[in-house]
Amino acid sequence: MTRRPKARTFASNDEFFAFVRSIGERLVERGFEPQAEPILLSMRGFYTTSSEAFGEIGLALGKTVKWKAAFPKDIAEDLETAVATVKKVLPGFR
DSSP: OOOOOOOOOOSSHHHHHHHHHHHHHHHHHTTOHHHHHHHHHHHTOOOSSHHHHHHHHHHHHHHHHTTGGGSOHHHHHHHHHHHHHHHHHSTTOO
């Protein structure tokens, strides 16, 4: 049976954004620069609403999650948690 990733509760949007940024940075540190690029680019964006930020970050995570089988377990799990958190914040997000 596969485990369903759990959304995590963050104290603030900034805490979530730092968590996502750390995923991208750890991917780069471990040699996955091309896969980290969408995440790191999304973190440089300027968004007018938090919904817009979560949507753009969610799209970037979606581009990266398809590679998760190649990632170290800790990064893959954090990536799943980040995606689950975006889905919790934006219920219609796929």
